Amino acid sequence: MQGADRPGRGRGIVAAIALLAIAGGAIWVVKGRATPEPAPEKTATAKSVVVPVSVAKVERRDVAVTLSGIGTVQASQTVNIHSRIDGTLQSVTFTEGQQVKAGDVLARLDPRLAQATLAQARAAKAKDEALLASAQADLTRSLTLAKSDFASKQTVDQQQATVDQYKATIAADEAQIESAQTNLDYTTITAPVDGRMGMRQVDAGNVVHSSDTTPIAVLATLKPIAVVLTLPEKNLPAVQAALAAGPVPAVAKGGDGTVLGTGKLAVIDNQIDTSTGTLRLKAMFPNEKETLWPGAFVHVDLEVGTLKDALTVPVAAVQRGPDGLFAWVVGPEEVATMTPIETGTMSKGSAVVTSGLSDGQSVVTEGQYRLRPNSKVAVAGPGADTGATQKLAEREAAPPAP
Known part of the structure; x- marks a missing residue:
């Protein structure tokens, strides 16, 4: 039995050796495939990224020296339209936002009371003129009688005083007529300057007074228009020197840098704000296209010199x-x-x-x-x-x- 087992045991060893050889060969093949090939020269690094x-x-070149500041747009003239006499607002003749010229009719008040006052003043003057004529006639007669000693000097003097009194009364009547005529003229409200009308704040039919704080409307002159800006006080010498040399150009820009208008520096304020250390200036712009609007904030560039x-x-x-x-x-x-x-x-x-x-x-x-x-x-x-x-x-x- 032992002899019979040896040949079988030998065949098992041979088989095991064969299996190990196969496994070793497989491992060698796998490692050989897994081993990376030598990397080619990196062409990507041969050229740097351009x-x-x-x-x-x-x-x-020559460069303009510019000082920049933030400014507020203001109308060159702003007028609150009020009634100068008491009365009933009969009509409002302007349209909100309308461009008006100086002298254009904006509103009318009921004129009847002013007309009656004017008529009374004229009647009083006519009465006093008649009395003056009578007094002058009496004075003429008294002077004639005095030459013949039929009238005393005292009578003549009294007649002369009466004539002078009526002349003074007529002068007062003329003043009353002028006052009444002025009040009648005030019943027609006109634009004092050129400009654009704002929103109506009092409607027709309301009683208005000369002491009212609320205006009928606000009239603003937008052509030309002003921009008030501030600069640090250290810039005062440069601005003064530029203004003394001639007109100082000013450019107004919006927040996005868009040019809204070109103009000139008009005035330097007569004092520096001690709380902020800034100087106020005013520049004027023609504003023909009305790109600058009162109340808006703008950036303003002032050209105060040139670097050569x-x-x-x-x-x-x-x-x-x-x-x-x-x-x-x-x-x-x-x-x-x-x-x-x-x-x-x-x-x-x-x-x-x-x-x-x-x-x-x-x-x-x-x-x-x-x-x-x-x-x-x-x-x-x-x-x-x-x-x-x-x-x-x-x-x-x-x-x-x-």
Whole structure:
């Protein structure tokens, strides 16, 4: 039995060895396939990413020195339309928002009481003129009789006093007539200046008085119009010097930067507000298109001088970082470098550079958000689609397809 078991046991060992060999071969094959092939040279890093940008030249030119402040638009003239006498408002002849000229009729009061007063004054004058005529006739007779000693000097003097009294009375009557005529004229309310009518605040049929605080309406002159603005008191010498040299141009802008009007500085207030340290100024604008409206807030730029041959860059090129202002400068190999700069005044989209740049350098004005120090750039021409340029640069930098 033992001899019979040995051949079977030997065959089992052989089978086990065969299985181990097969398993080992399989493991070797799997490892061989799992082992990565040597990586090809990375072509993606062979080219750095090219950033498309727009650039502008640093150049020298004359730059206007501009002071900016926030102002409030005010009508050049504002008139509260009141009645100057007591009476019933008979009619309102203007339309709300209507443009009127000086002398245009705005409203009428019931004139009958004023007409009656005027008629009484005229009648009183006629009566006193008749009495004066009679007194003058008596005086003439008395003078004739006095020459023949038929009338005393006292009688003549009394007659002369009566004549003088009636003359004074007639003068008073004339004053009464003029007063009554004026009150009658006041029953017709007219516009004192040119302007635009506001909303009606008193309707026809109401009794109005000269002492009323509520006006019938408000008349505002919008052409020209004024803007009152404030500037820091440190700007006073520059404004005074500019105003002494000639008219100071003023530009009014809306919150979005839209130009609403151009005008001139009219006056500097005669005192500085001690609580705020600011100076008030008034600029006048023709406002032909009525783009400036009373009560609106606007930004006002005053051109107080000119910097000759100043080094300038577009405002878009000026960037602010943790260490201050800087600009991206494109070198001869089209590599962008971050350059610290200092700026002065800014005017009409340009900034005056006081240090950090030199004439003729190229600075990035668009596409800065993708830049890093020493980034390779592709300069786009005026009006170029930087998005399309970016896609082209990415395709050129991408590795070739397998």
